[in-house]
Amino acid sequence: MVPRPRNKANKGLPVNLYFDARRGSYRYRRPTDGKWFQFGADRARAIDAAQQLNLTFLRGGDLVSAVLDEHSITLGGFLDDYESKVLPQRELAQATLDLYKVRFKQIRAALGSMVIDRITIRMVAEFLEPLTARSANQARALLADVFTHAAAKGLCPDNPAASTIPKIEKKQRKRHTVDGLTAIRGKTPLWLQNAIDLALITAQRRGDILDMKFEDARDGFLFVVQNKTAKAADAGWLKIKITPQLQAVLTRCRDDVLSPYLVHRRPERKKKREGKDHWTKVDERFLTRAFKDAREAAGCYKGWKEEELPGFHEIRALSLHLYKRAGKDGQKIAGHASEEMTRNYQRDHADVVWSEVEADLDISGIAG
Structure with a gap:
């Protein structure tokens, strides 16, 4: 069995001996079953003990390894x-x-x-x-x-x-407040404002928002195929009615950057990257970092621990809360399948079952 490469802390140590930086001591891993043994902080004694044990455990190891490598x-x-x-x-x-x-x-x-x-x-x-x-x-x-x-x-x-x-x-992350998200939105670039507005009014997940294209808005509806649920439930295929509220957001997505995506940006370097079919597409990790930077710049949620601070994903929870507070049914627009809904076996055919929903949440209190 070939041992894994040693990191800096373990270089120079015999096989199976490791330095535990947290305790400032050495420990030995028995090769037969992986059990750990504490060897104390004396480096010389630990090395000597490990070498003696290795002579016992690894005797003939080269011959055994040859057989194991083959079979x-x-x-x-x-x-x-x-x-x-x-x-x-x-x-x-x-x-x-x-x-x-x-x-x-x-x-x-x-x-x-x-x-x-x-x-x-x-x-x-x-x-x-x-x-x-x-x-x-x-x-x-x-x-x-x-x-x-x-x-x-x-x-x-x-x-x-x-x-x-x-x-x-x-669960440690807390929910966004209206005031908190408003403050964050005020510190974001226009493309991120558009992403926030779409998340609020459509209650969709981060990845689904970043996948939305201008061509998906047609015949009075915004067609969304949710990445997480489309393979399993009818609710994953959404036909969102373009209300005046949603149309206002779609209109704001139009700018001087030619892109197929609603949420897009002009990167510092025009370069197509792995997993992106267009240089203007925003990837999820970049959006997450940009949102975190805006949250820190806004200075909201003071006194909250780092692990409690809500990210972009929590906008979905706020959206559903606001829909409920407005007396509207947020289940269908969220794409949450009910028990009565059957699996969508027609996903590769023209007669896909779309769930028609209406995005009519008033987000003017946050988006202005």
Whole structure:
């Protein structure tokens, strides 16, 4: 089994010995089961002990590795197969794929060099332990799916990730207030103002707003195919009536930049990037950063912790709250499928079932 590359803190240390920067001490990872042992802060003693243990555990390791390399598959090797063959069939949104890339990088760094049928529950649990609840649960779910596919091919006897317990996620982000979002909007460039206004009046998700095109507004309606739900429910195919309120927002999206997208910007460098079909398209991460910068410039939500500060995504919650307060039904415009709605099996045909909704929220109190 080939050990993973050592980071700066562990360079010069024997295999399986690591420096724990948080405790200022060394710890040894037993190669047979991944269990950790604290070796104290004395570097010389820790190295000596690790070398003695390695002589015992790794005796004949070169011969064993030759056999394993020929007949076994590492988790990292199987992840390559999973990414190239399994994920493409699911037609996942780009934002989801970007998130997976982050998790894959973490998984490869911690477990990628290990033979897949030798990874234990303890190893997975120790990998997940230092991660935040949300990150750990995302990585756990992804690993569980990976091991399910590996087990189905006979590469491992069980699913160690599925045997771990999910962490409890406590929602920390608070909701936007009308005054807070108004202050933020006042510190944003025009393209971001348009994105905020569209989010308020249509109650759509960030990715769906950034995908809206001028050609989607036709015959008195704005047609939206929600990335998250279109594959599963009729509610994901929305036909939003263009009310005077929505038309005012659409009109503001027109400017001197020639772009197919409602929300667009002129970048500093005219360059087409991966995942973008037009140089004016705004990607989700850029929008998130720009919104955060505007929020900091506005100075609103003083006294709130960093993890409590609402982002662009929380505009959707405020929109639905305002719809409800105005006595309107926000469920359909949000694209939340009810129990009576059936799956939309006609997604690739001309007779797609569109859910007709009306975007008639008055946002003049925020947008001016």
